[in-house]
Amino acid sequence: MDTRIGIIGTGSMGRMLIRSFLRGGAAVPQQLCASNRTPEAQNAIAAETGIQTADNNRTLVKDAGVIILCVRQPDVVPAMEEIKDLLTDDKLLISIASDVPLSELEALTSARVVRVIPSVTSEQLKGVSLIVFSERTTKADRERVISLFGAIGTPAIISEQDIESYTTLTSCAPAFFAEMIHEFAVSASRMTGIPADEAEALSRETFIGTAALLEIPGTACTDIVSRVATPGGITEEGVNVLTCRFPAVCDEIFAATGRKHATFRNASSENTNTEGN
Numbered sequence: 001m002d003t004r005i006g007i008i009g010t011g012s013m014g015r016m017l018i019r020s021f022l023r024g025g026a027a028v029p030q031q032l033c034a035s036n037r038t039p040e041a042q043n044a045i046a047a048e049t050g051i052q053t054a055d056n057n058r059t060l061v062k063d064a065g066v067i068i069l070c071v072r073q074p075d076v077v078p079a080m081e082e083i084k085d086l087l088t089d090d091k092l093l094i095s096i097a098s099d100v101p102l103s104e105l106e107a108l109t110s111a112r113v114v115r116v117i118p119s120v121t122s123e124q125l126k127g128v129s130l131i132v133f134s135e136r137t138t139k140a141d142r143e144r145v146i147s148l149f150g151a152i153g154t155p156a157i158i159s160e161q162d163i164e165s166y167t168t169l170t171s172c173a174p175a176f177f178a179e180m181i182h183e184f185a186v187s188a189s190r191m192t193g194i195p196a197d198e199a200e201a202l203s204r205e206t207f208i209g210t211a212a213l214l215e216i217p218g219t220a221c222t223d224i225v226s227r228v229a230t231p232g233g234i235t236e237e238g239v240n241v242l243t244c245r246f247p248a249v250c251d252e253i254f255a256a257t258g259r260k261h262a263t264f265r266n267a268s269s270e271n272t273n274t275e276g277n
């Protein structure tokens with residue numbers, strides 16, 4: 001199998017994947033080649049990491065066995081139109097665009113197609129990459145994709161019908177968790193007078209420490225709750241507030257993101273200019 005990987009789009013996610021593949025040992029710089037609509041961005045990541053660049057998307061596709069499409073949803077069809085005659089059935093195409101279904105991608109190419117929803121946490125070689133394989137993929141393709149994304153976190157193979165809810169659960173969640181830590185610190189400052197900077201720094205350290213405890217094999221979230229919140233104690237008062245109020249907040253997060261996905265899904269089927277994630 002051709003081990004060269006071409007990355008189309010060196011925006012935020014394209015760059016994150018390049019850095020993570022190298023850091024996680026999934027590829028060496030000579031195996032990776034990037035092209036971007038605005039050449040400055042591809043040149044900058046090449047200067048930083050030592051990867052190759054292509055003059056344009058067509059050259060990149062010709063020279064790679066695996067192509068990772070890292071453009072936003074409205075740019076997927078224009079990018080595919082540019083390269084579709086070169087995306088033959090000996091190529092493996094991985095699209096990370098939210099809300100562009102396999103059926104739409106397969107209609108534009110005879111390549112073997114995979115959808116991946118990565119997470120910014122892969123920058124630290126942690127977190128989850130959601131993977132949806134098309135019927136066209138071979139066993140070797142599936143092993144290759146699992147190995148690639150397994151090097152930068154935990155791959156989770158799901159069915160396409162579940163992708164929106166799983167995206168909220170994994171790919172969107174770093175934003176939710178970070179916002180929760182921030183709001184917790186803001187509240188500490190508002191309610192107790194702890195200086196805002198200090199509250200943010202201390203709650204952040206505590207969150208990082210909690211995540212490290214969760215990394216200990218066999219540790220459940222409920223284990224940490226019961227270790228800290230002794231019955232009748234002070235922490236239990238705070239946990240009671242959370243168990244009373246927080247489920248409704250979480251339900252609304254899933255409901256709101258679900259509604260937005262539906263908007264993008266409908267816009268995509270009407271081929272209008274929108275973007276998800």
Ligand SMILES: NC(=O)c1ccc[n+]([C@@H]2O[C@H](COP(=O)([O-])OP(=O)(O)OC[C@H]3O[C@@H](n4cnc5c(N)ncnc54)[C@H](OP(=O)(O)O)[C@@H]3O)[C@@H](O)[C@H]2O)c1
Pocket residue numbers: 008009010011012013014035036037038041057070071072073075078079096097098117118119120171275276277
């Ligand atoms: N952020 C997340 O956590 C996350 C997670 C999972 C999936 N995603 C999805 O990942 C996709 C990319 O997101 P992003 O945040 O990386 O977007 P971004 O920062 O806007 O990057 C997109 C890049 O694609 C380039 N591009 C557009 N059309 C092109 C073409 N025809 N040929 C070559 N390059 C082209 C753009 O070039 P210019 O420099 O010219 O603009 C830009 O650098 C989105 O669909 C998003 O939904 C994001």
